[in-house]
Amino acid sequence: MREKTIEHQLVMAAKTIGGIAPKLVSPGFDGMPDRLVLLPGGRIGFVEVKAPGKVPRPLQVARHRLLKRLGFKVFTLDAPEQIGGILDEIRAT
Numbered sequence: 001m002r003e004k005t006i007e008h009q010l011v012m013a014a015k016t017i018g019g020i021a022p023k024l025v026s027p028g029f030d031g032m033p034d035r036l037v038l039l040p041g042g043r044i045g046f047v048e049v050k051a052p053g054k055v056p057r058p059l060q061v062a063r064h065r066l067l068k069r070l071g072f073k074v075f076t077l078d079a080p081e082q083i084g085g086i087l088d089e090i091r092a093t
Helices: 003-016 058-069 080-091
Strands: 035-039 043-049 073-077
Touching (some): 003 035, 003 080, 058 073, 073 080
Parallel strands (some): 043 073
16 A cells, blocks of 8 residues: 555545644655644644555654654554544544
8 A cells, every 4th residue: 555545545534524634844844744634623633654564764753753742742654544543542632
């Protein structure tokens, strides 16, 4: 399965529960997660999407750590089966 396919499934799942998952573009600040997930009730999370079995690059890991230190939820998604759990965790924050 390709990363793009998993990413599309995340976007559609967020939409199904009333949220959005826009692509996060951050010029001049590389390594940010691929998607910003915004759910009803002011819930927010960042999601790095990878192809199955792939892991974030070192710069991405550093950005994830920074976001977590700031108090944000950050997830790495590499299988469609993880989407429901990630969205549930974002909703629970």
